[in-house]
Amino acid sequence: MTKLTVVANIIANKDSIDFVKAELIKLIEVTRAEAGCISYDLHQDNENPAHFVFYENWQSREHLQAHLANSHIANYVAATEGQVELFTINEMTHIA
């Protein structure tokens, strides 16, 4: 298995920052308990509080895909529909 790093950027709509933040926080403990999750850390930008970043490390891409297919991600997507301006996921390789 090849370790995978994920950098996910989420920008909430300006009037939904607190709601989206609460929904993102709900993902943390349940995701850390998932198979293959090495780390899953949420951050908020100091200049733009609408901007959140998850920094994630997974034991493999298959573990990430299982995570993305889980019901708590579907619940998050349904709950925040129309309240997120931008959502990107970058799959990356840790160099050092």
Next chain:
Amino acid sequence: MTKLTVVANIIANKDSIDFVKAELIKLIEVTRAEAGCISYDLHQDNENPAHFVFYENWQSREHLQAHLANSHIANYVAATEGQVELFTINEMTHIA
């Protein structure tokens, strides 16, 4: 002191990827040895190899500022001048 997380995005020019990567790698050990550096990890995007991300944790913003003022950063900037398409730094707060 308040801990600070930094997400730095670097996109190299298409014909300078290997050169910029080597210059970024040079920063790792010297930065980890700096005062206040908790972690300093370099990643390369799996879909766009020109895209690099440093995920960094610092004991305080003052430690980050001292890092950015150091000669090895100035040397990196001088060495890669004209070879980097995009460079952004986001200062963030770790939520959990």
